[in-house]
Amino acid sequence: MLYLGGGYVVVTNQMWAFNVASSLWRNVTYSGSVVPPPVFRHKGTVAGNSLYVFGGEVCNITEEFYCNATTYLNTTWSFDFTTSTWQELTNAIMTLVNINLRYWVVKLTLLFIQPRTGHSLATVNDGQELVLFGGVPYNNKIQLNDIWVFNIAEANWTQSMAFPIFFNSILTYLLSIFQ
C-alpha cells in the first residue's frame, strides 16, 4: 500500500527535462510505439546516449488517495536520447553456468532476476556494463544482497558471486518464494 503524505497519486511514465541554465521545463516526447509502463521506485542510470531503467513498481489499483496494490518489475528498458525511442531489453535467462572451483567462484545466470524495488543501479566499466545491487522483492519480508551485471552489448544480465554467498542467495530466493 502506498500512501504519499495525503496526496492523490497517479503513477506516470512521462519524461521531463529541466534546463538549469534557463530554468525551464520541457516534456520529452517519445518516438515509436513501445514505452515502459507507468512506474515508480524504479532505478535508472545513463550509459552512452541512453537511459537504462530496471525494476520498480506499477500500480494495479488506484483508490481515492493511494495506490492500493502494486506489482514489482524485473524488466530492463533503455531510452535512446538521440532517437527518443524506448526499447525493452531482455530479462535474464539461463544462458551460462560456470563453476570454477579452483578460485571458489561461481558465475551463474539464474532463470530471472527477482522483481524488486528499492535497489541500486549504476554504470561501470566505461559505460559498457551496469551493476545492480539489492533491493526488496515483492513480499517485502526480506532484503536482497545480490549483485547482477548487465552487459549492454549483449543485453544480458549475469550474476557473479563468491561461493559461500551463492548458497545465501539461493536460500534468500527460496525464502522469498515460500514466505
Place this chain on the structure above:
Amino acid sequence: MDTVGVIPLLNDGVGTVLNNAQFVAFGDPYSVAPVDFPPPVYILDLATRVWTTVDAAGGPLSMHGTVVVANPVNPDEIIVFGGGAMQNKTIPSRFSILDLFNSSCST
C-alpha cells in the same frame, strides 16, 4: 558536507550531478501542507556549497520514487522519468491523525 541555504527535504528524493559542478535534486517534497506546486528544483553549487531553490512553472508534479539523471546529449539538463505524481498534495478531509501516522510509516 556543510552547506548553506535551504536544504531540500525530499521523500524518496533523487538527484544527479551536472557538469561536475552542480548537484540537482528533484522529487517529492516531504510535506503534508498544500505547498510545492509546482515542486521546486534544488541546486547545490558544489564549489560554494550553496543551495538554490528554483521555482519553475510548467514542469511535472511532485514525483515520488522517480529517476533523475543527467541528459547525456545536453549537459545543462536533468532528466526526470516516471514516479508517483502527486495530483493534490493536501490533507484529505477524511484522513485522521492515525492515517497521517500510517502515511509517515508506510513511505
